[in-house]
Amino acid sequence: MLKISEVCCEDEYDSMKNYEKTPVLMKRAPFWSGAAVQNAKLVNISMKDFINKYMVLIFYPYDFTIVCPSELIQFSDRFEEFQDLDSELIAVSTDSQYTHLAWTTTPRQNGGLGGMNIPILSDKNHRISKRYGVLDEELGVPHKAIFIIDNKQILRHVSTSDMAISRSVDEVLRVIKACQFVDKYGNVCPMRSPCDDDTCESKNTKDND
Structure with missing residues (x-):
């Protein structure tokens, strides 16, 4: 912090x-x-x-x-x-x-x-x-x-x-979500909406393997 x-x-x-x-x-x-x-x-x-x-x-x-x-x-x-x-x-x-x-x-x-x-x-x-x-x-x-x-x-x-x-308000929200996705998972944020259910589940599965 x-x-x-x-x-x-x-x-x-x-x-x-x-x-x-x-x-x-x-x-x-x-x-x-x-x-x-x-x-x-x-x-x-x-x-x-x-x-x-x-x-x-x-x-x-x-x-x-x-x-x-x-x-x-x-x-x-x-x-x-x-x-x-x-x-x-x-x-x-x-x-x-x-x-x-x-x-x-x-x-x-x-x-x-x-x-x-x-x-x-x-x-x-x-x-x-x-x-x-x-x-x-x-x-x-x-x-x-x-x-x-x-x-x-x-x-x-x-x-x-x-x-x-x-x-665009939506675009600013998207960029913040993308930044926070990278903060949490590292690497490059997917092109799709960051941290949707499929993306996060896929990432979590790989991390747990």
Whole structure:
């Protein structure tokens, strides 16, 4: 089990060079912390709050837009499926925590998010977006990106996309299941849905032979 003392800290990351490049897979994920909105309240959260859990960082460009809310609402509405996998979702943009608060307290029929089940982190100083290599310097906003970090805070999956392209909740769940399958059984995850009954039974049988 990972200890808090083993988590990369702010000072350690500030001393590193070239952290504006996309982080390297299978290495320790860049540390992050900041002000956020959670359960309609302003809070401070950090990577250390999610120790020994899988984390999904969902970078998006703007609050109060058409595409971003539909994606975030889908992730929020299905948060229990992620919790069943011992995983947590954190949305991130360069809007302030106050803008996040206004967005989450605006009813959905009026263009807001309404009640959300996941925290929304403010990266107003662009530090997190730079560390994860997703900041559009000209616009001052992050590209759409998904980072999956495992329970040892190792970066396991990265996907970035054009701002106009939507993202799939099912695909993110599939990748987490695949990572956890590999964590448990090692080697390469089958192409089929990870850890379905046939796959797991087959693997267990081989292990017991």
